[in-house]
Amino acid sequence: MFMTELNVISISKSFNNLKVLNNISFTVKPGRLLGVLGPSGCGKTTLLRILSGIEKVDTGKVLINNEAPNTYKHKIGYVPQSLTLYPWKTVEENVLFGLEVRGIDKKSSRDLVYNLLKTVGLYEFKEYYPHEISGGMKARACLARALAIDPDVLLMDEPFANIDAQTRYYLQLEVLKIHEKYRKTTVFVSHNVEEIVFLADTVIVLTRRPAAVKREIDLSTILPKPRNMFNDSFLNIRKNLVQLIQEEFM
Amino acid sequence: MKFRYNLLSLLSIIIFILLWELASEAQVLPAVLPKPIDVAYSIHRLMDKIPIYTYHSISHFIAGFTIALIVAIPAGALSGWYYSVRAFVKPIVEIIRPIPPIAWIPFVLISFRSDFEASAIIIFIGSFFPIFTNTFLGFSNVPLEYVEIAKTLGAGDLDILIKVALPSSLPSILSGIRTGVGVGWMCVVAAEMFGPPGLGLQIMNMRYLHDISAVTAYMLVIGVIGFTLERIVRIVEIKTLKWQKGFVRQV
Numbered sequence: 001m002f003m004t005e006l007n008v009i010s011i012s013k014s015f016n017n018l019k020v021l022n023n024i025s026f027t028v029k030p031g032r033l034l035g036v037l038g039p040s041g042c043g044k045t046t047l048l049r050i051l052s053g054i055e056k057v058d059t060g061k062v063l064i065n066n067e068a069p070n071t072y073k074h075k076i077g078y079v080p081q082s083l084t085l086y087p088w089k090t091v092e093e094n095v096l097f098g099l100e101v102r103g104i105d106k107k108s109s110r111d112l113v114y115n116l117l118k119t120v121g122l123y124e125f126k127e128y129y130p131h132e133i134s135g136g137m138k139a140r141a142c143l144a145r146a147l148a149i150d151p152d153v154l155l156m157d158e159p160f161a162n163i164d165a166q167t168r169y170y171l172q173l174e175v176l177k178i179h180e181k182y183r184k185t186t187v188f189v190s191h192n193v194e195e196i197v198f199l200a201d202t203v204i205v206l207t208r209r210p211a212a213v214k215r216e217i218d219l220s221t222i223l224p225k226p227r228n229m230f231n232d233s234f235l236n237i238r239k240n241l242v243q244l245i246q247e248e249f250m
Numbered sequence: 251m252k253f254r255y256n257l258l259s260l261l262s263i264i265i266f267i268l269l270w271e272l273a274s275e276a277q278v279l280p281a282v283l284p285k286p287i288d289v290a291y292s293i294h295r296l297m298d299k300i301p302i303y304t305y306h307s308i309s310h311f312i313a314g315f316t317i318a319l320i321v322a323i324p325a326g327a328l329s330g331w332y333y334s335v336r337a338f339v340k341p342i343v344e345i346i347r348p349i350p351p352i353a354w355i356p357f358v359l360i361s362f363r364s365d366f367e368a369s370a371i372i373i374f375i376g377s378f379f380p381i382f383t384n385t386f387l388g389f390s391n392v393p394l395e396y397v398e399i400a401k402t403l404g405a406g407d408l409d410i411l412i413k414v415a416l417p418s419s420l421p422s423i424l425s426g427i428r429t430g431v432g433v434g435w436m437c438v439v440a441a442e443m444f445g446p447p448g449l450g451l452q453i454m455n456m457r458y459l460h461d462i463s464a465v466t467a468y469m470l471v472i473g474v475i476g477f478t479l480e481r482i483v484r485i486v487e488i489k490t491l492k493w494q495k496g497f498v499r500q501v
Contacts, residue, residue: 054402084396084399086396087493088418098403101406102403
């Protein structure tokens, strides 16, 4: 299967006079999951909004397979922090929406959507409305919606931030499972260190605002997947990352 | 719970009629009140004429209200959605809005050829503004998130307008329509008081005959129809918007 490489080259972004991103560069190799860690308010969401095309950079550029992002050519799957779903559409219709606006009719996409819903465990709830499902289910629905368009890049902005700890464990396992199945080049933003250590192939730690890349660590060589949250290497890496973030508060 | 509510409502209406009867007997207020019995008798007496006048009034209403829908919804939607349209349309709306529909009556009676058109236009003017304003608010308050998500999924501008902004604004639009129905129906009466046939004209005619029971009878008919019209819109609202959390609480 074709996998995408994502390159971010020296991007900076300010809002009015507030500089939020400061010369950020990183690469996500095809099929890998990049974890982005950083203190709250450092600009992680802005970074993702830029990658998704919602915001524009001030300087620098983003390259998808060495080309500038193009809405016709490239497909970006975005899971927002707010887990926004359209309240007037059922779960199934929400997931279909990305295909609908690309002109793909419902009949052809039905099987694809049903399979996706089964993968995220929402098939029984496909006709429910967003206000009738839980936060964890909304996260799954948003993930399914993002995957439905067969994206080149998958962006997840702290999708489990507002979800209870127990559900979060299951959802993290799902993300891992889905990543292994679909091998989407993914950028996963979180302030939860354990979550990142569990999921990421590579991690970048951001400084506080204006955010720059404080450290980049390749976890795939030191921690083979599947990972055990309780073994020593895991906890050690987690400790190191926590310390890195805490330094930003001093 | 619903039974109790309906019981209390029924009780309230009965008590109201009783108080009305007492007030008319005792002649307490500085006004000559018709007795409920007389009003009921008038309704009975006028039973064969009420349908035709109702037909006239409803025709005026449907004509004017339909034009209001056709003009106000697109105007409100486009003004709410596009800044340039808003800049163009809003000043005109804001200048005309403060003019009460009733004030338009002389103008309209002179400038429009037929009485029917004149009435319809008055109703149009009355119902236009609530529909326009609420539609406008709906479209200008579409949550940015909804639009952003659609963009990341690759939706084009037209798709976003029709498939995101419109459904998102639908509660406001329907609310505007409901208010528009109420105001529009009130304008029917005003529009007919000066010539065009209908329930409103009958109120004036009965007044000239000093037949206050008949006047009251027609008032009640008008009230009931207005109530029914609003109920219909309300039911459409509820059926269409069942996806809104906690919406169907007060009917």
